[in-house]
Amino acid sequence: MRVVRISDDALALACGADAVAAAFVAAGCTVERVSSWGMHWLEPLVEIDGIGYGPATPADVASILDGSSTKSIDLIAEHPFIASQQRLTFARAGRTRALSLDDYIATGGWTGFHRARAMAPDQVVAEVLASGLRGRGGAGFPAGIKWKTVADAPGDRKYIVCNADEGDSGTFADRMLMEGDPFQLIEGMAIAAYAVGAGQGYIYVRSEYPHAITKLRAAIDLAADFIAPFRLEVRVGAGAYVCGEETSLLNSIEGKRGEVRAKPPLPALKGLFGCPTVVNNVLTLAAIPHILTEGGASLYDSLGLDRSKGTMPIQLAGNIRHGGLYETAFGITLHALIHEVGGGTASGRPVKAVQVGGPLGAYIHPDRFDLPFAYEAYAGADALIGHGGVTVFDDTADMGRMARFAMEFCAAESCGKCTPCRIGSTRGVELIDRIRAGGRASADSVESLPQMHNARKAGRSRAEELQLLEDLCDVMQSGSLCALGGFTPYPVMSALRHWPEDFGT
């Protein structure tokens, strides 16, 4: 009986993997449902004896089995997309069954955890510090420093919270990890709990990820004995993008409106229910088991560029031919990512812009595609790498419309706590509309009211409206409580700077 391996990742399912699997079963094969390799343009990808075939449909089953299929990509592990990666966090991707503890243990699962438990908790924190691991959620704060703060904080009750509210468009690494290798995340959280002395952990997953929620809950049940006395629970978000911000996420778990809290106090000192709390992203916690294996921390520290250490799971999304998950050491250029790895646009048209870091990331012009993928390099170019999402746009994209959408998105998702974000985003939409219409001839009905003493009574030229947009962005950037209002100016101003022709004349 031939063993056929097909992913049950949400993306493979959305592309019809279940029908393909059923067709192989009907043909008398044994089908193993494994995690996804991350070569999304080939999903559903069928693997038989290491050879891949994709994208497969039920009609391809006969030709795949008799060897005449034209959809073969040869050995998957030697495919350039896979062979050129350096996978640490995603080492098991495509190779194991998500909910098989046997597969997990056979591929080195729990070794980091056992080693950590044999060490003193402060030594574990020291190794994470030495690895140079920085938070993968977007801010890039050193994980070891956060852990040390929680470990040193007084209190009997401490929490580990995993931020799995992956709301950024163009990102899916958290989802792939939770669906494909949930035990690795659980192990990372258990190590964190041991290091800082926490008894309870929560994984806050967005409701848009039903498959990840199901897999995680099943995995937690299976792993409960391994991680005891540490207890872990999944909490489901409710469609609010802003809950990816750590303090609003904590409010949401507590059963409150997902409004952002002012910092200080830091969540590390007063977090969930007022107790010291580690809040880390999925990818940060999933990197921990590797770091805690023998020599893992120094390997991690040896990879990357400057202060961006280790590997980053980069997500190639949008209008790209070979989209998917590409984990590599920091330092790779956008040119290499998009043209060499990604094969250019899916539409075959020229690349116009790339948004790195989700809806709050800057649009990067092809002139800057030599920028190395690293926290400081991007910050220096008024951009951010965020959660590592790279969304490609071809030359049909209207950047003025995308800038307007950034403001519109901020208005729709603002938690309403601070004024620059709540009001500024709505005013931003109106401003961009006016700029694209070429300014306006007279004051509007509100400005004309007698009580609006300071409002301008004449119209505004397009140049004046542009100046106003810059001022508004400046206020949002420095006056907002969190990154939603604070970073929305990145896509807006980068679009305006590089593609002024898309804003009308």
Add this chain to the structure above:
Amino acid sequence: MWEHRAMSDTRDLVRLIAAHAGMEGALLPILHDVQHAFGCVDGEAEAEIAKALNLSRAEVHGVVSFYHDFTPQADPRPRVELCRAEACKARGVEAMVPAAEKAAGSQVQLKTVYCLGLCSAGPNARVGDTLHARLDEAALVALIEGAR
């Protein structure tokens, strides 16, 4: 999908709430269960939940109205969620919206979501817990018509 029941069936509501007794931060899990069972979280449910959790009705209402997933009234029509975030825009979802709206008409709720996490294979949509990727206009229209 959920089964629509009269809100006056408070015993079900009380049982749903009681299932979370003693849980830390039980409000969101309760709201999810109520939304799932009744298709909405209405004023009566808010009052019952407030009583059980020793909160004010205003506090519960504030939470219900904050999150997109909770609705004050049940809508028995089938729902199709279409992603219109950046990555799906880059793959041409906006051009498909007029045809999708026409296909939905008044029989299907066509909702916009921001990201289903399938960003390398858009445009994407969700019906219940089933995801659909690589949609073109014809496939999206067929999906919406099939949901009716």
